[in-house]
Amino acid sequence: MIFPLLSIIHRTTFLLRKMTEGTAELLRQECMDGLMARDVQWPEETAKANHPLKRHRRVGDRYTWTIPLKPLNVQHSRTSDLVLERSTFCIIHVDEGEPESPLDNYIISVQVLSACVLRHKYIVDDAGLHEWLDKRLLPLTVIELWKIPVALRPKPIADLMASVSAIHSLLEPFERPETWTYFDDELHEWILEWEKEQQGKICDEKKEQDWDADF
8 A cells, every 4th residue: 555644544535636526436435435535735735845645655665555465376467576666656736726626636747767778667756766867877878889889889879979868769679789788786776875865855954944943
């Protein structure tokens, strides 16, 4: 369960989409199950640091309630467990500013991370992590290209450097040589490193808020 504290302990559900008749029907069912429906989380919504919903999340992280089950007669997924465990997401507050509706809602925000030096595609949140990882993956891709003999390169190095931001898409169709190195095994450590950096920024921001509150 992604939000056990809110769902099980506080018995609260929040809007992850704009209100429609279909959404209203789901809310009626959830309220019959004992959940209280709210649009967004106030007063936490005004907080800048460490919001209980809008934090960077990873599948199976310390905020997730995981229930071990026996995989008896369960068909194995074609997607590696490592791909799922390295996937991240975040919740974003959407303020439509529509005068006819006072309701806000959240959305789950993700982007696809793909690179020539990754065997798999990954789902990551777009709160800076995608760009942070790309700054590592692009130089590694360029190194792998330089390792290929000139006659076997899919495109001249000069042409690729002219569109360095589009290298991954430009190289998508080509077959990697045996000397090509993949960095999927490094991805998890990189994500953990980014999380530590973000946690440090949150702590600094929280200290600034506490300092301002004293005055």
